[in-house]
Amino acid sequence: MFAPRQVFGTFQRRGFSASARQASKVAVLGAAGGIGQPLSLLLKLNPRVTQLALYDIRGGPGVAADISHVNTKSTVSGYDPTPSGLREALKGSELVLIPAGVPRKPGMTRDDLFNTNASIVRDLAKAAAEASPDANILIISNPVNSTVPITAEVFKAAGVYNPRRLFGVTTLDVVRASRFLSQVKNTDPANENVPVVGGHSGVTIVPLLSQSNGADLSGQTYEDYVKRVQFGGDEVVKAKDGAGSATLSMAMAGARFAESLLKASQGVKGVIEPTFVDSPLYKDQGVDYFASNVELGPNGVEKIYPVGKVTEHEQKLIDTCLVDLKKNIQKGVDFVKQNP
Ligand SMILES: NC(=O)C1=CN([C@@H]2O[C@H](COP(=O)(O)OP(=O)(O)OC[C@H]3O[C@@H](n4cnc5c(N)ncnc54)[C@H](O)[C@@H]3O)[C@@H](O)[C@H]2O)C=CC1
Numbered sequence: 001m002f003a004p005r006q007v008f009g010t011f012q013r014r015g016f017s018a019s020a021r022q023a024s025k026v027a028v029l030g031a032a033g034g035i036g037q038p039l040s041l042l043l044k045l046n047p048r049v050t051q052l053a054l055y056d057i058r059g060g061p062g063v064a065a066d067i068s069h070v071n072t073k074s075t076v077s078g079y080d081p082t083p084s085g086l087r088e089a090l091k092g093s094e095l096v097l098i099p100a101g102v103p104r105k106p107g108m109t110r111d112d113l114f115n116t117n118a119s120i121v122r123d124l125a126k127a128a129a130e131a132s133p134d135a136n137i138l139i140i141s142n143p144v145n146s147t148v149p150i151t152a153e154v155f156k157a158a159g160v161y162n163p164r165r166l167f168g169v170t171t172l173d174v175v176r177a178s179r180f181l182s183q184v185k186n187t188d189p190a191n192e193n194v195p196v197v198g199g200h201s202g203v204t205i206v207p208l209l210s211q212s213n214g215a216d217l218s219g220q221t222y223e224d225y226v227k228r229v230q231f232g233g234d235e236v237v238k239a240k241d242g243a244g245s246a247t248l249s250m251a252m253a254g255a256r257f258a259e260s261l262l263k264a265s266q267g268v269k270g271v272i273e274p275t276f277v278d279s280p281l282y283k284d285q286g287v288d289y290f291a292s293n294v295e296l297g298p299n300g301v302e303k304i305y306p307v308g309k310v311t312e313h314e315q316k317l318i319d320t321c322l323v324d325l326k327k328n329i330q331k332g333v334d335f336v337k338q339n340p
């Protein structure tokens, strides 16, 4: 079998590689939740996704039936909350997005979610290590600074850990950093790109304004901006007043990151997203995972960029970040050791 010349030619003219036509199954674990539902909808709208597998401990098949009526070409399946349902959802997936777990209520930190979400992520990671060991795993469940190391430890224990395929999704921090700067400067956020490094909670979130159009912000305006990016999640938690945390903006951010990975895996070059990965940047300081700009490719992580030139103040923010990050990471590693 071969593709008709005309069709192949059309693909070439449009700049796609031949592999752009490959099938891409994407699984969402926690698909019926506040993030899971809009995220699944956005993935249904992505033409790179050919098969969408929706799993949740409750409501997966209902959400799948609903989304399946959207008239795009991909197929949508919902799975029963059973070990075999989970296995089926995972099998053959290129991407596995995990927004399963509880969200914050006012007054809580992300670390306060650890006791509930650590075991949820551990168990889903175990299933993924068995059923889809080669997939890209995208962790959304908080606390990301700990749930990513938890997933890594589970994959290591199963003998299938590939550091290039595990990602903590920090895209929402980058989305906020862009939007908040555009609000300060009264500009179009499409033109505002602020690198955000570190982790995904409070002071571990470090926006690098010196590497953006916001390099001229100073004094209280600068302080307020940095604080708003670091604690943007709290704004939403407070406004939702007990009904959860960011879901819609997170769905957008998760869909953006998924699109970037699919694009890169289908041969598009130069796709760069900040993400929390197993990183060499601060290993000498005992910090094994760190978010910075990462070039994505067919094998997942292609290249991890260093943070680059920063101001003295930004360096202080990074130093503060590293202290917390190290503890958050260790907590995840210890959890799997003590609760394998
Ligand atoms: N990385 C990030 O930037 C962000 C992360 N989050 C985190 O995402 C997580 C989910 O938030 P929401 O969707 O608002 O919560 P939610 O409570 O609305 O939805 C969570 C879903 O997970 C499901 N679930 C629970 N245990 C499960 C399991 N073992 N297997 C499969 N599904 C399971 C629930 O049934 C529910 O449908 C939270 O931990 C939240 O903190 C939220 C916003 C941003």
Ligand SMILES: O=C([O-])CC(=O)C(=O)O
Pocket (backbone or CB within 6 Å): 103, 104, 110, 142, 172, 232, 233, 234, 236, 237, 245, 246
């Ligand atoms: O704030 C939270 O708990 C949810 C989250 O991670 C975010 O919105 O960045």
